[in-house]
Amino acid sequence: MKRPTTAHNRKWQAPRRFGAMIAALAIALPMALAMALGAPQTALAADAQAAAKCENAVCITANALTPVVTSSSGYQATVTITNATAQDIPQATLNVATNALYTFSSRVDMQAWAEGETAIPTRNVLGTTAVLNLAAGSSTQASVSVPADNDQIKAITTWGPKPLRISLDTGSKATNASLCSFLTRSPDGLRSADTPPLKVTVAMPLTAGAWNVNAGTFTSLVSGDHAASATTQTESIMASDEAQRQTQASLISQHPDLQVVADPSYLATFGDNAPHTAATMQNGFFDITAAGTQATGEFTEAGITDDDWKAGDSNAIAWQGQGAWTMDALTRAARQGYTTVIANADFEAASSASSAAAHTGSYLVKTDAGMVTVLASQVTLTRLAQGQATSDAAAAETTEAGQMARYIAQSAFYQMEQPYAERILLVTFAPGMDAAHVSRMITAMEEASWISLSNLGELEAATPYRTGNQAIAALPKESGVPSQTIAAIGGTLDTLAQARENIERFATKVIVSTGTAGGTADGNGSSPNNESSSGNGSSSATASPNASQSASAGASPSSSASPNTDTQALARQDASATAKRSGDATNWINRLNAAQHELALMSLDGSGLNRGLAAQAKGLGDELFQGVSISPTEAINVVSETAQMPVTVSNSHDFPVRVTVTSKTDSMQIVTSREVEAVVPAHGEVQVTFLIRVLTSGHATAHLALQDSDGAEFGSAHETHISSRLQVSDMSGMAIVVIAVLLGVLGLWRQFHRKKDPDE
Template sequence: MVVRKETQQTGVIVNQSAQRHVSRGLRALSSILAMVLTMALMLLYAPTPSARAMESTTSAESTDGMLSINSSTAVLTDTSGYHLNATVTNTTGQEIPAGTLTLAMNAFYTFVSRNDIQDWSEGNGRIPTPQSVGQADVPALQPGASANVSIDADAHQESLAAINSWGPKPVLLSYSANGTPLAQSHTFVTRTGAGLHTPSTPALHITVAQPLAANGWTTDSKLLGQLVDEGGISSSKLAKIAMPSKDDDARLKSLQQTFAKHDMLQVVGDPTYLQAMAMPTRVDGITQPALFDMTAYSAMNNAPAYSAAGINDRQWSAAKARKTYQSALGDSNADITAYAWQGNGNWTLQALTKARQQGYGTVIATHDFEEDDADTVRTGKTVVSTDVGDITVLSAQNVLSGLAQGKATSDDANADSEGTTAGRLARFVAQSAFYQMEQPYAERNLLVCLNEDSDPSVVDALMSDIEQSPWLNLTDLATLKDADISEDAASMSTDLPQTDGLTDSMRSDVQQTLSALANSSSNIKRFNTSILVKPNGKDESDVNTWSRQLTNAHTIMALHALGGESPSRSTMAEGANQLAALLINGVAITPTESVNVVSETAKMPVTISNSHPYPVKVKVSSLTDSMQIVTSRFDTVQVPPHGEAQVAFTIRVSTSGTANATISLFDRNGAAFGATQVTHITSALQISDKSGFVIIGFAVLLGAVGLWRQFNRKKDPDE
């Protein structure tokens, strides 16, 4: 099939109307005359001094937030009419007098290229809009004040009735006061073929995928306390130790209402989120557990770091995702397709190979996979050959997905109509119609990916607009996955992203999270192997079960911390650290009072407490900061569940004085843990001590020798 270039007129086959039988020369001449007349009127108009002053003060701000489209008709039919609501805001520093909001369009214009439609969206297109659709009065506005204004035109309005071909049309919304233009907004309306004598062409297939995931994860502190204090909880409770944020409950209800209204919206759910629900919602597929960021995993290329953080490959495999989904439904036979959803990085060949190795036959590329400069849009499916087998990539169409996710098509467009949801939806509808007109008879299926945090009301509005667009045909993910592609599977490997796509900031965040998780994982492992006592007998099974649950709880939190969402990264890493801290700090030294020593030796009792439901065995160390007052170095103690045990260190004193003894805990492998305690030791030796008698005897001997020398020495003659 021949593909037309962007500069070629689109819609030639589609828009066969009476208007096209009019001479092109006459149409061009009429357009030129209209433009000349408009310029002449502008030249004849002479603004008053006050208008000139207002224009000079507002020109720099006229397009910056002054005009905002709240809602507008995106799909125009022969019976719908056109309805627009906008907010006009005085962003200047002075009062703006009463003005007028005018809605105009070009009923006969057909966009000829992607640049053409983009220029209009950014306010750079020089397309006349001679057909007036309606006007509305705007009251005088004080600085900072706003006015809500609506324009409504029924289906019989002259400009709307004049449209004789289907497709996107340029619409201009302009605001003026005292005859001075103050602000403009360039938007679109797309006319369907209803009521027009134009032949129909095959609809463009489109698949819309909504990831269903929590906006943020936190740790259930109550369950965490029960796990540590009670020696274990049920497996169903353990699975919910990571819980969605408080805002997710209300959002989920709204999303479920949207899902019920739009059957063809493809919902791809995080199985751990479904497991956290009291009643799992209907989904068309599942993602990897906790939306674990596979692309970041491949980009970091450091499997040992993930292992040290408590994460192994089994925990984010496709098999684990299905098992979690079955647990959420309570049906061990439930089957569903698992899709590997893209994280912050790119789907490089290395990342795709790992996904295939993990059991995912299909991945979803939400960004940076499709070519930006492709001549025409193509089916969003690619098959890539890897060392472990072929894998299917369903790639989102960049422009449509960006608009659906609330992103303007360019920074310039942010200052114009695409700065609002209504403006972006109008552009989405117009863009999709343009794509159909580029190749009206080519069968294609485009993928539109929404965000994890998409606003339910925006999703509802988007799906409603698509459903009202007869040039679009909604399909499901299974249909897209089975769609025919023209590219050879093996050749596509050379066109894959060559860089991992992680910024330095993203890489640093992942590394910090891995380091924090490695520390908490190490502490939990140390507690299980070198502090906790696992006795033989009836309690052995219970202790082993508890140990496994402690490790599994950390894994759950680590998995969510390494997902694609940054808020969960910090909260879940903090939860993992909290678990480790509860275990380590549950074995502690009870503070002791100062010790007074009045003899050469004494005992210093130290009490160790254990708040856990099973016994622990640790080493206790004492070290003083004095050479004259010392204690024995180590002692070992086993502390019963929820109890205390005491050890006694021997103090040895060689002189009166003071010293501080630092008491520390060590695990059975000799590694210190927990908080230290300092005990003050004061020594006041008495004469009754052997050392005292030795000192006195030595002093008497020195005195006797001194007296003998004094009486027996020879005196000098001078004395």
């Protein structure tokens, strides 16, 4: 994986002064534009957030600071002053000062200054400006611009980081404020030893961040549109932000020394415009480091196997996810073909390496599956590059300008600390970082003459900092994954497993095999609600019951259809498309499973931003069942002992389905037949009927549901209200009336022909 490094050769072969002038122009022009046009939106948002944290005090936040001072650059500073006190400040003076002769002796010394804990005198005042009428609760912006020929800048005769203090003098101790940052003087124009530059490898993961679901593909999948064609081509259900891709491609082309490690799935979305990358990572940015918190069987049930994230080629590098690179995680990666992994700043932050001098971030670890090289990010530089302060007390580092000033100063100190030491530092950006921020940070590094941007191949080939038992001892003992994250991953796996199970259930328990696509329905004669009753279901291809219907006893004619013919194709005017269908749902089910698998892999990415995709995967299965529905009549009025209840079953899919419609009433006096089986053609409907038997007048509600071939319910349940007003309308009723009349006539005859009792 060796890649030639030419940046530092070009930089150090050119004349010093010419290079410094170019650097000064490259730095000064963007700074001038930033002050004239305003900072980028992301930087402004960060500045506003930092200012919002100011409470009961006067606070200064850095908006723009010249990161590198050369013999021709001068110095510019733009800050926001926030008055969070109850006092108005009618007049104040903003001072920007440094100590031209001071040299930081240690990293501890620099950190203490950043946190405002060291009283270093700053008597070299670079510039001042007046701040007027700062009302209580308000903010204002102030700038100081210092020309290159300023005597105080010329007083800096040694290169490297210098203390910078930005202070506000209001005349009252209660409202005075100061901010401690850094000014870094380059070697340009100064008498200093020509020492080798500090080698730094800057790597960025190229990932999608938050994936989107292609709505058109999702709809086509769940409906089965075009799924019955002979093609087996699988269209990705995932979608990424096109504007984001263009921005990332532009960033990579502008900074060829930026080492890009790409997610293969995301890289494929660039098509023919894929940017140059140094290596690929695990597919879908699968979280290898957090995978150990779950049982292997849970991933299998969710549809994910180890082969899904194995190394795609010899250049593949596994990028750290939400967990740490423990021995178990490294072994897991090695088994899938990864010989190199990248660790974030936390890897060394928790070990003794954090207190050692800056060194090559390489650890050679022996695992049960082979040797693995861990490329560890340098703690301080990486945190600053990722937009983090070195500590909560480092007030200037709450903004990008302050972080960049500290980054440049810290890198200069590392070079001065061991100017002739052979080491390569690794600086990594976080997944999904703003491209504009990355560009500004790496531009500052490119223009720092004491930094030579290296590549990943050179870093991998460098002598490891630790090997053997020392490397093993440096590994984290725990994954470090928070309990809530572990629970969230477990929930995601459960949802994915359910999604996979639903697709399998629909494919095997609902979809009809080839050759049974006719519109038919069969009813059984089971006893409804423990009452003796028989019901024969019938079907009609076009029946659509009214909202309220009066049903009387009688049999509906049954319709029949050829088992290999969709009898509704002509009515739907899609006979041509129907004739082209293969009738085999295998391709469709394969596409559904592929989509679920893709969603599953992306939902377990190392950033934790895509767990919502698991719900989308479950939605695939849910929508399959929702594509089969029932439309019962809302109300039925029964005027006899028996009647029929029609129910329409619809199928929106490209393939026929076999379902069972069940009915159960909440009354013992009004009951229906229990269930009817129906085969519903593709994009069609059939009507089934249930027998209603009434013992007395009254009201009841029939609860209707769909079941698969195993008798498990799915879809939405429905209700039909049944009202009975029993009338004499059959032979048994007439017999009762005749008998009653005869008994009445007999009674009258006896009344008129009876003999009187003599004793009466």
